[in-house]
Amino acid sequence: MATTKKTTTAKKTTTAKKATTAKKTTTAAKKTATKATATKKATTTAKKATASKPAASSTGITVTGNKKIVTLQKEFNQKFPYLRLGIYYSYARDQVKKGESITQIDGNKTLASVRRADSGGSISIAGNKRIGTLEKEFDTVFGLYAQVCYTDAEGHRYYTSGTSDTMTLSAFNAFCEKNGYKKGVYR
Numbered sequence: 527m528a529t530t531k532k533t534t535t536a537k538k539t540t541t542a543k544k545a546t547t548a549k550k551t552t553t554a555a556k557k558t559a560t561k562a563t564a565t566k567k568a569t570t571t572a573k574k575a576t577a578s579k580p581a582a583s584s585t586g587i588t589v590t591g592n593k594k595i596v597t598l599q600k601e602f603n604q605k606f607p608y609l610r611l612g613i614y615y616s617y618a619r620d621q622v623k624k625g626e627s628i629t630q631i632d633g634n635k636t637l638a639s640v641r642r643a644d645s646g647g648s649i650s651i652a653g654n655k656r657i658g659t660l661e662k663e664f665d666t667v668f669g670l671y672a673q674v675c676y677t678d679a680e681g682h683r684y685y686t687s688g689t690s691d692t693m694t695l696s697a698f699n700a701f702c703e704k705n706g707y708k709k710g711v712y713r
Contacts, residue, residue: 586652591638591668595631596713602651603712606695608702610675610712612685613664616642618671631670633713642669653696657686660695674698677708 587601595613602611618628631640638646647667651660657674664672673685674695690698703709 586650589637589649589651591641591646591648592636594634594636595640596633598637599633599712603710605651605653606699607709608676608699608707609695610677612673612675613637613640614671614673615640616665616669616671630713637668637670640670645669651695653699654694656692656694657698658691661691676702677711679706679708681708 587598587605589598598613599611603609613631614628615631621628645666645668649660649663649667660674661672664670675683675685676698677683686693686698693701
């Protein structure tokens with residue numbers, strides 16, 4: 527009988543070792559799965575946070591044809607609160623040269639719906655971009671006349687020209703702030 531007892535004890539010990547090993551393996555697997563899930567959740571959260579940030583709060587604004595003009599103007603004004611972005615048909619440039627008044631394009635339209643037929647692409651707007659460069663890009667990429675504008679303290683509206691076109695958007699925005707120009711006028 528002693529032999530049977532040893533065998534039973536050995537079986538119990540072997541079974542206990544297998545159960546402990548299985549439990550350790552299961553626990554390790556759960557930890558790995560938990561880490562993987564946590565990593566996946568963190569990555570997903572980071573992607574959502576990045577995707578949900580409005581363009582204006584990031585380093586720049588991306589302008590594509592599917593963007594509505596009014597949306598672009600609001601984003602531009604959020605990034606540069608003392609400036610406005612006027613978007614006009616290309617023929618408005620000639621009207622300005624003649625001293626005629628011009629009217630902005632309907633803000634509910636997308637850039638793709640009003641751009642020149644043979645144009646398309648995208649523009650990136652950042653604070654270090656010169657005003658003249660931005661205006662030229664709108665002409666080159668979309669075939670549209672764009673003007674960076676501002677409103678002085680008395681409410682008179684102007685667009686940039688001459689030396690102000692050589693300034694960066696951030697520098698001119700700071701200049702307007704320093705001189706008490708109106709803030710938050712986007713259209």
